[in-house]
Amino acid sequence: MSDSVIRLSGFYYAYPQSDVLLKEINLSVEKGSFTAIAGPSGAGKTTLCRAMTGIVPTYYGGRYAGKVEVLGEDIRDKKISDLAMRVGIMLDDYESQMVSLTAGEEISFSLLNHGFSPDAVDARVKEALNDVGLPDRENYQLDELSGGQRQRLLLASVLATRPDILILDEPVSAMDPDGARSLYALVDRIHKDHGMTVVVVEHDLNYLLPYMTHMVLMEKGEIKVQGPFEEAARQAFSQESLRANLPELWRIKLGLEAKYPVTLQDWRSEAAAVQELAERFEKEKDHD
Template sequence: MSDISLQNFSYAYNHPKKVLHNINLTVESGSFSVVLGPSGAGKTTLCLAIAGAVPHYFGGSSAGEVHVAGIHTQKSTMHDLALTVGTVLQDYETQLVTMTVEEEVAFSLENIGTNPIEIAQRVKDSLEKVGLTGYDKEPVTALSGGQKQRLVLASVLATNPKILVLDEPTSALDPEGTASLYRLLGELNKEHGITILVVEHDIATLLPYADQFILLENGQLILSDTPENVLSFMNSQQIFVEAIPPLWQLKFQLEKQTTTQFGPWRREQDAITELRQFLLKEVAKDA
């Protein structure tokens, strides 16, 4: 069952050049999908289309259809879509609108008329999910960049969305913060069944969690498949090769030189284990 479906979808902002061209894409319910592609590929616009901001907020012209959890986005409203799709923008601080952490998480719930008792419980649960328990009375301005990002995520999670769309959410984070955020998203995906769609350049950080890579180039969908199949395609076709993780570049070189087929290296430990086994076999051959 799919949570996101685009059928022959094309879009242009207020000028003739199409930013997305004839996109046909399916994202299954409960998947962790990553949108890849060079600058100008249309990644952000794809996220905005799924969230409904394209075309409702940005205008422009579109063709084809986008369905999210059974909702036809062009025939719905951004308000209704926001109850199904939670969005975290690259410039996440623009999403913060209140004075304290508690008020920020409660804000969207108050706007949809949630009763105060339920709001209190949802604020508590959402802050716990993102590791901000005990920060409810803190001023938003006192939080670090990573904490502000988690607060935005908590505010989104409070509305119980089925789908989370995140556009380069780690652009302002250090490596430790990046790893922490993706561990959290991985938990939300596996333990709570939330469908994740994220734009990210640091592929290696996402490999342990992703089950679908979506490769865009020049506004067109090049390939949507498993991470290992998309990475192999990128390597063989020399498309966006600068994004291929160094370990996978090594993997492809070794496979070419030795005719050995290695497994999908989702984590560094996977690579270490297989390389150790490979070297032991090579030593045994020479003995």
């Protein structure tokens, strides 16, 4: 597809001294999409994210076959540092990505390494902190910030390079449900405000239901289902081994459609589901 910003074709990968982990990956990520990647632990989700940024195989080594293209270019022809300006990644172990003492220094680090002027760095630091809801925190020490604020800070440091693509690998794994919902609402706002392509690895797709446009389900290093969310959800529901990955609301929705002669709306929240079911119930009452 001409509007794909990430494309993997026949991609296989094995870490050094390991068996093949990713097997015949064929995947296209559409420009401007919000793509969720899910599957059991060990399915290869994190490695797939690393392949999208070029750090697999360039940094980790190992054996691979096939092709990975990012923004229309083969990653084998690009430097990792150049890709990092176009593709931002936030790991689940976010603390390991932090290198500085203050919030401003944390965001400035990669910009200075890429030769931005001090004035440009200052402007981008302020903009990035505003984007993530941490205005005027440039001089805060990292230990003065809560865990959730440090996670937002890392997101700000990724956004400061103004990447075309944002890849998040289980970014809420250490957060409580309220914090997780808040972070994903922020990511969705950034996605829409900046027209950014977003890829998120998340084991609990209930958090992403309001936002995702596309879904990828993995199992044992292979992609089992991929595509626009509704299409992929219907495919997954038809396979018992994949059904549990779906958001709970959609398991209910597709279960009702399988049992009764109805086609329900695109439920993205409990409120939408309750409203539709209540309206259908009222119509049935009126017909009695």
